[in-house]
Amino acid sequence: MAEKPEPGISNWYIRKSARDSAPVDLSGQVAVITGASGGVGRCTALLLAEAGAKVCLGARRLEQLQTVVEEIRAKGGQAIAVQTDVAKRAEVKNLVAQAEKELGPVDILVNNAALWYFTMMTSLHEDDWDRMVDVNCKGLLNGIGAVLTGMVARKKGHIVNISSDSGLKGFTGVSVYCGTKFFVEGVTQSMRQELAKHNVKVTTIQPGYVALDGPERPQKDKEAYELCSPPADMEVLQPENIASAVLYAVTQPSFVAVNQMLVQPVAQPL
Numbered sequence: 001m002a003e004k005p006e007p008g009i010s011n012w013y014i015r016k017s018a019r020d021s022a023p024v025d026l027s028g029q030v031a032v033i034t035g036a037s038g039g040v041g042r043c044t045a046l047l048l049a050e051a052g053a054k055v056c057l058g059a060r061r062l063e064q065l066q067t068v069v070e071e072i073r074a075k076g077g078q079a080i081a082v083q084t085d086v087a088k089r090a091e092v093k094n095l096v097a098q099a100e101k102e103l104g105p106v107d108i109l110v111n112n113a114a115l116w117y118f119t120m121m122t123s124l125h126e127d128d129w130d131r132m133v134d135v136n137c138k139g140l141l142n143g144i145g146a147v148l149t150g151m152v153a154r155k156k157g158h159i160v161n162i163s164s165d166s167g168l169k170g171f172t173g174v175s176v177y178c179g180t181k182f183f184v185e186g187v188t189q190s191m192r193q194e195l196a197k198h199n200v201k202v203t204t205i206q207p208g209y210v211a212l213d214g215p216e217r218p219q220k221d222k223e224a225y226e227l228c229s230p231p232a233d234m235e236v237l238q239p240e241n242i243a244s245a246v247l248y249a250v251t252q253p254s255f256v257a258v259n260q261m262l263v264q265p266v267a268q269p270l
């Protein structure tokens, strides 16, 4: 005799979740992480590898990437490093090709590499504007372009774009950076509509202030720098907090899409 359906949505949900839930286990999956030589990218690579993913790390500083690879291998994980400038499309194609050759088809891409210059618009630092667009916008597209055909063909994939709270609101002193992160948001929202039918998930994660791994990046615009720096007594996020958000997004059951996550210091909500 067929089992009687149990009344109540919560029962249905609990049973369905239990059936579809995967543990935090990425065994057998391949993840490519850009900007993995430090900060959020490095932590994300470490955490995904700890969850069992085979990880391919891209950034410009090969020596730093290799240190991260060694950290992962020392814990029994599988990782490779490929020197990559995300602003150069051929180098990003090569990053993904190396991942596929050495680790297997790419299941997860974390588009994390980005840079920012604090600059008032009136300072007209136009070369810095160009560089932010090249890395944060074109670099993101280069990542997407390198994995999308394979993900669609396999009907499986997850692209995680690291955006910013500056992708949701404009802040004085970082107008162009905000513009690049609004771009990330726009592309992500739109492509999510298109890719759902191909079973490719697309997530944006919007960090607030994250403690820097190493010294503050050189900033030539003092006024903008002062406007944009967190107050000295504010407890800012650690890169691990964003890596955990990535891990959460990529380990949900197949029917759950974590489309965006705004993660900020408690002291500074939008």
Ligand SMILES: NC(=O)c1ccc[n+]([C@@H]2O[C@H](COP(=O)([O-])OP(=O)(O)OC[C@H]3O[C@@H](n4cnc5c(N)ncnc54)[C@H](OP(=O)(O)O)[C@@H]3O)[C@@H](O)[C@H]2O)c1
Pocket (backbone or CB within 6 Å): 034, 035, 036, 037, 038, 039, 040, 041, 058, 059, 060, 061, 062, 064, 084, 085, 086, 087, 111, 112, 113, 114, 115, 135, 139, 162, 163, 164, 165, 206, 207, 208, 209, 210, 211, 212, 213, 239
């Ligand atoms: N820190 C924050 O307060 C904050 C806040 C909101 C959002 N975010 C976002 O979080 C992400 C990570 O930031 P983070 O704090 O970890 O910054 P970070 O410590 O400066 O790390 C940035 C990473 O991007 C890489 N990178 C820069 N230009 C690159 C290029 N042309 N090609 C390849 N890799 C490049 C750097 O590696 P190489 O120098 O070796 O290339 C580095 O590994 C970024 O998308 C950022 O916009 C950060």
